[in-house]
Amino acid sequence: MRNFSxxxxxxxxFGEGQIDKLAREIPAxxxxxVTHGGGSIFQNGVWQQVEQALAGYTLTRFAGIEAxxxxxxxxxxxxLGRREGCDFILAVGGGSVIDGSKxxxxxxxxxxxxxxxxxxxxxxxxxxxxxxxxxAATGSESNPHGVVxxxxxxxxxxxxxxxxxxxxxxxxxxxxxxxxxxxIGNGVVDAFVHTLEQYLTYPADAPLQDRQAEGLLxxxxxxxxxxxxxxxxxxxxxxxxxxxxQALNGLLGCGVPQDWATHMIGxxxxxxxxxxxxQTLAVVLPAMLAERxxxxxxxLIQYAERVWGIEGDEEAKIDGAIAATRDFFQALGVPTxxxxxxLDAEAIPQVLAQLERHGMTALSERRDLDLDASERILxxxx
Amino acid sequence: MRNFSxxxxxxxxFGEGQIDKLAREIPAxxxxxVTHGGGSIFQNGVWQQVEQALAGYTLTRFAGIEAxxxxxxxxxxxxLGRREGCDFILAVGGGSVIDGSKxxxxxxxxxxxxxxxxxxxxxxxxxxxxxxxxxAATGSESNPHGVVxxxxxxxxxxxxxxxxxxxxxxxxxxxxxxxxxxxIGNGVVDAFVHTLEQYLTYPADAPLQDRQAEGLLxxxxxxxxxxxxxxxxxxxxxxxxxxxxQALNGLLGCGVPQDWATHMIGxxxxxxxxxxxxQTLAVVLPAMLAERxxxxxxxLIQYAERVWGIEGDEEAKIDGAIAATRDFFQALGVPTxxxxxxLDAEAIPQVLAQLERHGMTALSERRDLDLDASERILxxxx
Numbered sequence: 001m002r003n004f005s006x007x008x009x010x011x012x013x014f015g016e017g018q019i020d021k022l023a024r025e026i027p028a029x030x031x032x033x034v035t036h037g038g039g040s041i042f043q044n045g046v047w048q049q050v051e052q053a054l055a056g057y058t059l060t061r062f063a064g065i066e067a068x069x070x071x072x073x074x075x076x077x078x079x080l081g082r083r084e085g086c087d088f089i090l091a092v093g094g095g096s097v098i099d100g101s102k103x104x105x106x107x108x109x110x111x112x113x114x115x116x117x118x119x120x121x122x123x124x125x126x127x128x129x130x131x132x133x134x135x136a137a138t139g140s141e142s143n144p145h146g147v148v149x150x151x152x153x154x155x156x157x158x159x160x161x162x163x164x165x166x167x168x169x170x171x172x173x174x175x176x177x178x179x180x181x182x183x184i185g186n187g188v189v190d191a192f193v194h195t196l197e198q199y200l201t202y203p204a205d206a207p208l209q210d211r212q213a214e215g216l217l218x219x220x221x222x223x224x225x226x227x228x229x230x231x232x233x234x235x236x237x238x239x240x241x242x243x244x245x246q247a248l249n250g251l252l253g254c255g256v257p258q259d260w261a262t263h264m265i266g267x268x269x270x271x272x273x274x275x276x277x278x279q280t281l282a283v284v285l286p287a288m289l290a291e292r293x294x295x296x297x298x299x300l301i302q303y304a305e306r307v308w309g310i311e312g313d314e315e316a317k318i319d320g321a322i323a324a325t326r327d328f329f330q331a332l333g334v335p336t337x338x339x340x341x342x343l344d345a346e347a348i349p350q351v352l353a354q355l356e357r358h359g360m361t362a363l364s365e366r367r368d369l370d371l372d373a374s375e376r377i378l379x380x381x382x
Numbered sequence: 383m384r385n386f387s388x389x390x391x392x393x394x395x396f397g398e399g400q401i402d403k404l405a406r407e408i409p410a411x412x413x414x415x416v417t418h419g420g421g422s423i424f425q426n427g428v429w430q431q432v433e434q435a436l437a438g439y440t441l442t443r444f445a446g447i448e449a450x451x452x453x454x455x456x457x458x459x460x461x462l463g464r465r466e467g468c469d470f471i472l473a474v475g476g477g478s479v480i481d482g483s484k485x486x487x488x489x490x491x492x493x494x495x496x497x498x499x500x501x502x503x504x505x506x507x508x509x510x511x512x513x514x515x516x517x518a519a520t521g522s523e524s525n526p527h528g529v530v531x532x533x534x535x536x537x538x539x540x541x542x543x544x545x546x547x548x549x550x551x552x553x554x555x556x557x558x559x560x561x562x563x564x565x566i567g568n569g570v571v572d573a574f575v576h577t578l579e580q581y582l583t584y585p586a587d588a589p590l591q592d593r594q595a596e597g598l599l600x601x602x603x604x605x606x607x608x609x610x611x612x613x614x615x616x617x618x619x620x621x622x623x624x625x626x627x628q629a630l631n632g633l634l635g636c637g638v639p640q641d642w643a644t645h646m647i648g649x650x651x652x653x654x655x656x657x658x659x660x661q662t663l664a665v666v667l668p669a670m671l672a673e674r675x676x677x678x679x680x681x682l683i684q685y686a687e688r689v690w691g692i693e694g695d696e697e698a699k700i701d702g703a704i705a706a707t708r709d710f711f712q713a714l715g716v717p718t719x720x721x722x723x724x725l726d727a728e729a730i731p732q733v734l735a736q737l738e739r740h741g742m743t744a745l746s747e748r749r750d751l752d753l754d755a756s757e758r759i760l761x762x763x764x
Contacts, residue, residue: 001396003399003400004394004397007392007394009391011387012388014383014388015383016385017385021387205617205621207604207605211597211598211600211601212597215590215594223589235587238637239587242590242636242637246590251633255620
């Protein structure tokens with residue numbers, strides 16, 4: 001096992017009715033900037049629960065944080081928060097709203113150009129942030145990371161700071177009942193790929209972390225399809241919500257190599273061609289596993305045996321595991337080919353140019369995945 | 383899944399050489415009360431590493447916190463800390479030193495009789511506490527709980543407060559190389575039973591938590607015997623250390639029923655007859671599983687299948703799992719019978735009287751384990 005440090009101070013309140021705990025978690029007298037996406041929180045009753053729990057607080061609402069939250073949108077929220085003297089941020093939504101709200105929390109404490117915070121300047125302070133999660137996917141509700149899209153630059157810009165751990169996250173599975181099937185499928189794929197990127201590398205004498213990851217993967221395989229079949233099955237939604245949080249709260253990656261190449265290539269596909277984040281992962285990951293068959297051989301076999309229960313010789317196990325992964329994503333309604341998104345080989349050079357521009361020329365757990373390899377992966381994904 | 387809240391702010395630094403991080407974690411200028419057990423930290427070099435990392439700090443050393451730390455001993459540490467104006471506690475040792483240091487941290491901020499803190503008064507403040515762990519077992523390094531023994535009252539008194547989460551815990555597996563085999567065996571049993579007490583109850587629609595627990599159990603089964611066979615195998619010690627922390631950091635118990643009856647009965651055996659803590663668990667647990675065969679039936683079968691890989695009919699699986707658990711403990715050098723500790727049926731009435739005196743008359747995940755059932759368990763453990 002490698003040396004590591006682990007720290008995660010987010011307080012989780014999980015279950016039905018937990019939105020009631022908001023007033024316990026936000027200091028009395030706070031001026032709260034409540035951030036959200038579109039109108040779904042009015043339709044599904046979440047806003048009403050939040051407003052009722054925070055009666056007596058000064059609430060300023062900022063609507064319109066989009067999927068892949070945009071810098072220009074978030075700057076407007078920063079201006080609103082500053083004008084209203086807000087001193088606490090409450091994100092109500094999924095990973096995009098929470099990622100965007102992390103940026104807002106840091107930008108409200110930053111004197112210079114907010115873009116600094118996405119281009120190398122680490123936040124020195126941030127307003128306290130809490131979340132009411134309404135979509136199980138990214139794990140942003142209990143980690144210190146975010147990604148913001150800069151449309152004019154066609155870039156997804158990641159940022160991170162220990163100051164940006166949410167103080168608390170409220171996870172009520174009922175808030176996810178009304179989600180469209182596309183978002184459920186995307187969420188399961190996102191959590192699954194987060195887990196694989198911390199697991200499917202090479203053996204590192206870390207049997208507990210391996211089994212924690214395998215347990216997560218198997219649970220997602222079992223529960224994901226049920227969530228699509230029975231959208232109001234509370235137990236299923238609860239299990240998916242807890243899986244998604246656990247998939248990216250830092251625990252799985254403790255002491256093991258990690259490979260975020262699928263995310264890095266996927267980010268460029270979203271920035272250029274506007275695929276959903278999870279759609280990019282479902283396209284890139286099976287191709288990545290095929291391309292990286294040799295460096296990932298030992299773990300691919302373990303993945304085949306323990307997660308998919310595949311028997312046979314080594315090659316059959318690896319082939320079977322990659323095919324099963326692709327089939328799983330497709331059964332969740334998430335396509336796994338660039339062609340499914342209307343993209344062909346002509347789309348690839350621009351992705352490679354972006355990867356080069358962003359310094360993504362030595363990806364993977366071994367830092368040996370160069371642009372040629374990325375090209376082969378994209379060709380396999382056509 | 384049941385509703386739950388989860389919070390664990392302890393920062394973990396894991397691996398070789400991490401003791402160097404002490405100066406980063408303890409505020410400069412602190413007056414540090416360093417607590418430890420016997421002389422082992424001088425022999426294995428841990429004290430020298432601590433002293434070197436904290437050059438420039440004012441250190442006051444308190445030696446002699448025993449296994450099952452005693453109230454009378456800890457009160458002396460409180461007096462020393464008060465006299466020296468200490469404002470930070472650094473526990474260097476295993477679960478007993480850390481548990482005792484939690485009590486010291488709270489008592490140094492308590493104006494009245496320190497015994498209050500063990501008899502119903504919750505701590506209102508506590509000095510900050512950090513740990514250098516030297517024995518993988520209890521999980522105390524990243525949880526808010528402790529147990530202190532009051533010799534005159536023949537009682538083990540548990541206490542808990544969110545104020546008592548260690549600020550940080552340094553886990554260097556090398557510090558455990560020199561431990562005697564008895565402490566290694568005890569540590570594995572302790573972590574194993576902590577896991578089982580959060581797992582072996584009844585199904586609760588929590589498949590991820592089940593698999594996290596099963597992953598831990600299987601890893602302990604694989605690694606425990608290796609640690610005895612090859613005391614200086616770093617990877618094995620690292621895996622055991624991480625398992626023990628994960629077994630009682632609060633995560634496994636999220637959203638599921640729990641059954642701490644084995645611990646409660648075990649505590650009385652230690653208080654009355656001075657068995658090691660883990661020795662009591664190894665004696666009580668197999669008897670508990672046999673006695674609770676029906677209420678635990680579904681999970682016993684799952685445990686047999688997934689953890690021990692036992693095939694056959696239901697009864698054979700349950701019998702096999704209980705026998706395998708007993709054999710595992712014995713192979714670790716931890717006996718599983720009261721007779722192995724020189725105790726016979728005459729020892730039982732006093733245990734039952736203590737349980738009654740402490741209100742332990744409705745134990746288990748179903749609150750239906752009464753004194754008669756405890757008696758049957760102890761008879762099965764003879």
